[in-house]
Amino acid sequence: xxxxxxxxxxxxxxxxxxxxxxxxxxxxxxxxGKGLLNAMVEGLRRAGWADVPVVAMETEGAHSLKAxxxxxxxxxxxxxxxxxxxxxxxxxxxxxxxxSGGCESC
Numbered sequence: 336x337x338x339x340x341x342x343x344x345x346x347x348x349x350x351x352x353x354x355x356x357x358x359x360x361x362x363x364x365x366x367x368g369k370g371l372l373n374a375m376v377e378g379l380r381r382a383g384w385a386d387v388p389v390v391a392m393e394t395e396g397a398h399s400l401k402a403x404x405x406x407x408x409x410x411x412x413x414x415x416x417x418x419x420x421x422x423x424x425x426x427x428x429x430x431x432x433x434x435s436g437g438c439e440s441c
Contacts, residue, residue, distance in 0.1 A: 344371050348378030363390045366400055 351359060362379065366372045372391050379387050393400050396417030402410045 344374035345378035345381060348375065348382045348384065352382045352384070358384055359387050361388045361390060364392070366391045366393050367397060372400070 348362075362375055364372055364375060372389070376389060379385055379389070391400060394417045397412070397415045399410065399412055402412060
């Protein structure tokens with residue numbers, strides 16, 4: 336089983352699967368470059384829910400995911416201009432998952 340950034344967050348999907356009567360129709364996340372998106376996609380895969388769409392949103396001014404996806408490679412933002420200084424940590428974990436095939440539903 337691969338290790339992903341934010342490994343502990345994969346258990347969120349396990350809990351959803353245990354507590355819900357039906358499979359989730361969509362997962363909506365706020366992302367900031369520290370591994371939640373990668374972990375949730377891996378959790379969905381492990382739960383047999385890889386076909387569940389994931390909508391990832393991030394703070395304007397801390398848009399490391401958008402910048403990396405647009406560039407098609409790892410990037411570093413020149414500055415985090417958002418008032419939320421805890422996000423925008425980089426898209427390294429996301430792109431690592433994308434390259435290993437862990438993000439088909441993204």
